[in-house]
Amino acid sequence: EVQLVESGGGLVQPGGSLRLSCAASGFTFSGYEMHWVRRAPGKGLEWVSYISTSGSTIYYADSVKGRFTISRDNAKNSLYLQMNSLRAEDTAVYYCAREEKDGYNFDYWGQGTLVTVSS
């Protein structure tokens, strides 16, 4: 069974940092492209970042570029999101999502981890 389990969320002050993790199981993690997607309170889903299977290709949404860093450790079946210079508008539930192999959609999602940026 495919499972994605996020962790690392919490309360952080504006300007602070946080590192999210996503533990994957039930599939060959190294063979899948991965993403982070977020949903702010009262708002819709927003794509945040993408990483290729090897980690050699990475993309970011304009709203997080220069502040967030996506990475992966295929040996540990884990995906990460390092978030620096956090702002109030980064408050959201962050989901890791698997991209369907050779597809253009997100076929599995984690349950999400809440990040709250507030003083």
Next chain:
Amino acid sequence: QSALTQPRSVSGSPGQSVSISCTGTSSDVGSYNYVSWYQQHPGKAPKLMIYDVTKRPSGVPDRFSGSKSGNTASLTISGLQAEDEADYYCCSYAGSYPYVFGTGTKVTVL
């Protein structure tokens, strides 16, 4: 990259059909047949309902269907059921960006 435009809400009685539009641009919806739709119940993870405009993943009821014309995609729920009440999001591949979501639509079953 701007979010795709969806109606804020749609509603229908059990058994009726409802449709949700998703309007993008020639850079996303209009350029690629890679529109997907996600259902999200409160406090739950999004669930893939439609991919590649019209395809249904295994286990998704056939009352869910998708279509596209030009820069606008649509999700239709036929024979609306109580458990279909949720938020729905479209998403389009957009090339180098590479994905953009819709603004979201709340479906209410009256």
